[in-house]
Amino acid sequence: MAIEQLRPDVFDGVALRADFPMFDRPHRSGKPLTFLDSAASAPKPRAVIDALADAYGHHYANVHRGIYELSEDATARFEGARRELARFIGAPSEREVVFVRNATEAINLVAYSWGRTNVAAGDLILSTEMEHHANLVPWQQLAAETGATLEYVAITDDGRLDLDDLRRRLAREPKLVAINHVSNALGTINPVAEISRLAHEAGALVLVDAAQSVPHMPVSAVELGVDFLVLSGHKMLGPSGIGALWGRRELLEAMPPFMTGGSMISKVTLSGTTWAEVPLKFEAGTPAIAEAAGLAAAIGYLDGIGMANVRAHERFLFEQAWAALGAIDGIRLLGPASPDEHAAVISFVIDGVHPHDVATVFDGHGVAVRAGHHCAQPVMARYDLPATTRASFYVYNDVDDIQRLADAIGATQRLFGTA
């Protein structure tokens, strides 16, 4: 196997590992950690960990409440994080950014709040065969409760969305198209701007699950032309427990609250309640205050690298890994071959070895990968596979990781006698 030793001129992934304390942790195998599971959740740079400690240590009070300096300080930082995130995802206004726990909660918010008021029996909702369960099960529930129909746009044998199938289904005027930007199970990058245009021509709204794209490439909600965009902080080097929904303001304003209680009200009497303005209308209860500071620090860290550079680095790693793995006999790679259509998430199968066994053997070599259905069981069914092994790359990965991945594949094949 030959891996090009050239690094992209953008940056050195190996050098960035010094920013992430997790790479200092000794692995039980005694080998260096080859972390290839960032699509599940990413390690945190020291800047994020420090921001969390600083928020709890020096700037902590409840937000939007206290008439005292500390609370004003905490509120300003919390709203500052909202502003940073809005800018980072190309949202026209931070007032359109709702903090939630994660992308799953953001999709549920839309499915309950928008869905239960705008979708009725006989309506059509479109999702796709390549969705994470987070962008599938909430729509199944909505359809079951309202009597609406849920259909799935087909995917091709090489893991791309079938745009002809999309056009056919759009002709039946769905209310909503719910689609991922980057597939967590296949790595496919979907042409969301084009899909948005087609959907809008058909009168549908578009929700994009950007949990796998915002961490890895420049993303602009305005340029994508979507109506809702959801993300998780923990996949973009930020803390767990914070994510966001961006939605067009007129949509958010017309939607009823998702959860009710404190913080999200304007006035409460015993006979009724009026809601706070967007986005606070959707933020019942004390939010993830320190986590917002951590998320802002993650955005700062990514901005320091530059998202175009992140994308260039990962594109390089994808090309190297795709070539290296493709050169090994007895390996099946899933998803499109073109780096224009495939993020640095590679799902593969080693003939004769179950992915769970692959991951266990890899772990003995210090290589952390995901094995399973990746919360996308319909994708596995589409390709008649019980599961796959998935290697996903991020800023701290580099060609040395690809070499160790390839070595671990060889060791697995030797152990199982399949090569």
Added chain:
Amino acid sequence: MDNLYRDFILEHYREPHNKGVLDPHDLHFADSNPTCGDEMSMTLLLDESKERVADIAFDGRGCAISQASASILTDELRGKSLDELRSLDPRDVIENLGVPIGPARLKCALLGYKVLQGAVIGAEARWPDEADVLAGGSAP
């Protein structure tokens, strides 16, 4: 890891014992491992008393651990009574497997046990409590 994939585990994986579907059979059940989606079924043929296992087979695709575990487990069940099957201790299943099983692979190692319990009670069985099984020791 090296202790996990011992030769006998890999041998059971490549050439599992009692693999297939018994026809006819008295008991049948299928279940799956939620972490990977692997499905396994078991068919049991009972003796004339309908109280003891005359023959048993498992079927389905899965990892080396689930396949070897089901292969080893089913080897030991002929002649056993249904009561004995019901009172099987999952800790003994792990011990008989003979390799170290951690929390990440526990469901793989116990899938065969769970399918067997489902076949015997005629309904989906619960996963044994992880803490109980991994703590070791004898049955309460």
